[in-house]
Amino acid sequence: MTQDEAERRPLGGRTALVTGASSGIGAVVAQALAEAGARVGLVARRKDRLADVLARCRAHAPGSAMWTADLADLDGIDDLAAAVERELGGVDVLVNNAGMPKRRRVQDMSPGEAEEVVRLNYLSPVRLTQALLPGMIARGRGHLVAIGSVAARLGPPHEAAYGASKAALTAFWESMAVDLDGTGVRAHVVQPALIAGTELFTLPGNEEPLSDLSDALPPREVADAVLELVASGGFERYVPDWFAEMASGKAADVDAFVAGVKEWTRDRLES
Template sequence: MAYNVDGKKVLITGGSSGIGADLARGFAEGGATVGICARRTDRLTEVLEICRKANPDADHRMWTIDLSDLDAVQPFALEADDALGGIDVLVNNAGIPKRRKVTELRLDEVDSLMTINYLSPVRLTLALLPRMLARGGGRVVTISSIAARLAPPSEAAYAATKAAITAFVESAAVDLWDSGVRFHLVNPGIIETELFDLPDNDASMAGDDVPPLPPAALTDAVLKQLDDDTFEINVPDWFKDVIAGKAQDTGVFLAGSAAWLAQKQAAPQQA
């Protein structure tokens, strides 16, 4: 079922930088009207300008909002739906990382990760679903993570939030399979964004093992995913083989990950 984003109304959370900002550009270049939201007004304004240049005829919008304020999410969803004239595509993208060994995690960090990476997109999705269903359809794209599938070291809290949103999306997709609302899951590997520069995080363990991709590679993959009506994609695609390997024997996979981690941690001392 081909899906053309031309003329569609698209709401993208976390549109002020990285993946969300580039998705906004990509959807606008495809002819969509884009709504973006995040906390940094100055950065949203820059992205809105890019969208206006890409598709000058559309009435692109932006909202400054902290999506971890859960009580604000439903009113915002309805306001954005009204302002855009009915959202065709919701992109749940806003999220924060946490790279830290499990024994060093703070409880308040664990809670705030779950709030922004899981509870908030669930609230937004549940707020918009009735209207999408009443209009006969829509697309819900959720930017999860390879972390949801691969148990990366030092990412227990983060990976759990992404596993939670992944499970939510999978079950929701089954519930609404023939409703006209389609769900899509996106698992980025390493995409070059500010997520790796945020304070209070350890350095990424992936290092040179996974070369980072530019956000545009992710945007291209998502637009193709919508067009192909593919439920789940990994970016880069080769992660699907690693995920399949883990599914064969999780214990063996985890033992291999622990050996890889030990080797990495020993490497600086050997140098």
């Protein structure tokens, strides 16, 4: 490989697996990884949508492949991971991206709905990670990426189960980053704010979003953060990055933060 090729395709010869690759952020991250040279595995439930993304990935990485699976079915994850490892010959970059919202107040949410969110957004990526980790450790390399959310650190209104699932994911990733020290396997988390061009804000069974979506950023910004973390080995990136200041401001005075969010929420509901 020439130096120019290595710069254009830094993941040449590597493999990646992206969950929730049939739309939104996952589809764009998968294509970006393929453009960077990785053979990419795609997972989601909708076969036709995955096939479109697969065709785009194969234009850059012909050995890319797809699997349809319901990742909320935790008992199916070990078999899925084994099938992916057989086909791709191991996974170098796992991007746990599949996720669901549940926009409603706690007093309007059933216990089953809270569990559904935590199962898909937290327990499922943990199970998939644990299934692929032994192979990464045996090869002495790997990147475990979680697509979290600023909700992990900033307790969003009307999204308690969602925020909790992303906070749990982030806490698991933080400890895992330390536990894996010396193995060659690294943990990374991307915390996006509002991202446009996804289906998250139009899924049925959710309230209208409180936030103004006109500020939303393109999904490519999340893909760039994933590529940057894999290259640098860093742990966490906010998209946009100034949300890091908001998170540290909150940590310095949580009471003031909660009071401010109450006021913001009242204003949004009245507007």
